[in-house]
Amino acid sequence: MNAHSTKSILVIEDEPVTRTLYVNYISKLVPDFHLYEADNVLEGACLCFEKHPDLILLDIIMPDYGGELLLDLMEEGISKDILSFSPKIIVISSIESAEELMTLTKKIAVASVIPKPLPFDTLEELIKIHLQMNELIN
Amino acid sequence: MKKNNIRFLIVEDDEMIRIIHKDFLEELFPDCKIFEAANAAQGICLYFECRPHLILLDMMMPLMGGETFLDILEEGHRTKILKEKPKIVIVTAIKDVKELMEIGKRFSVEAVISKPLVQSQLKALLEDWIS
Numbered sequence: 001m002n003a004h005s006t007k008s009i010l011v012i013e014d015e016p017v018t019r020t021l022y023v024n025y026i027s028k029l030v031p032d033f034h035l036y037e038a039d040n041v042l043e044g045a046c047l048c049f050e051k052h053p054d055l056i057l058l059d060i061i062m063p064d065y066g067g068e069l070l071l072d073l074m075e076e077g078i079s080k081d082i083l084s085f086s087p088k089i090i091v092i093s094s095i096e097s098a099e100e101l102m103t104l105t106k107k108i109a110v111a112s113v114i115p116k117p118l119p120f121d122t123l124e125e126l127i128k129i130h131l132q133m134n135e136l137i138n
Numbered sequence: 139m140k141k142n143n144i145r146f147l148i149v150e151d152d153e154m155i156r157i158i159h160k161d162f163l164e165e166l167f168p169d170c171k172i173f174e175a176a177n178a179a180q181g182i183c184l185y186f187e188c189r190p191h192l193i194l195l196d197m198m199m200p201l202m203g204g205e206t207f208l209d210i211l212e213e214g215h216r217t218k219i220l221k222e223k224p225k226i227v228i229v230t231a232i233k234d235v236k237e238l239m240e241i242g243k244r245f246s247v248e249a250v251i252s253k254p255l256v257q258s259q260l261k262a263l264l265e266d267w268i269s
Contacts, residue, residue, distance in 0.1 A: 043214070045210050050220070073179045083187065
């Protein structure tokens with residue numbers, strides 16, 4: 001968790017319109033959270049390690065490096081006890097094969113997998129559950 | 139760089155080579171701190187957690203290679219997320235001259251040394267940087 005009491009969310013999505021959509025939605029939902037944005041997973045990884053967000057929204061299919069890169073990094077970092085923090089990662093994926101989805105779900109760092117286009121109601125619920133925002137659920 | 143409290147990161151999949159690097163560094167700089175990673179994923183995590191001053195980086199490793207390590211640090215620097223600039227020494231078995239030249243141009247890469255490592259080469263570099 002964050003050093004400060006303010007929680008933070010990192011959005012990693014290459015498509016600018018989609019990213020803005022997510023960011024606008026989240027900033028309305030939780031206005032006092034810090035929001036970080038990355039348009040590729042390399043930048044996303046740097047922000048993740050530098051800012052220690054509580055929650056990450058991660059697109060899987062992106063040019064060059066896909067979202068799996070961050071999952072691989074987190075998996076090694078967590079399983080080898082290197083990392084001092086462990087964000088909840090919500091993977092946003094338009095992958096349609098069940099097998100691929102299952103592989104994603106099994107990764108250590110993945111808290112949830114949700115389909116694309118994003119069902120915002122589900123996202124809202126997931127954010128509240130993963131950040132244990134009980135007061136917001138009621 | 140001051141030799142007291144200097145931090146090294148060794149990113150290398152071969153455990154024997156890691157031990158050789160480590161022994162060598164410890165002999166040269168008895169007060170140093172050394173962190174070890176068996177692939178670039180562990181290397182990146184250790185980099186951000188421990189902020190080493192100097193990195194010995196292998197290029198070919200299973201799961202994640204040195205190329206990805208460089209790509210991440212380069213992007214961190216480009217986007218100004220990363221403030222400091224470590225010194226990276228590539229230790230590689232790659233023989234292709236063009237490929238070696240490309241690696242030499244990458245962000246933070248200060249030297250490219252071929253494998254098997256000639257310790258006197260590395261020693262000369264380190265003594266130049268660290269007082």
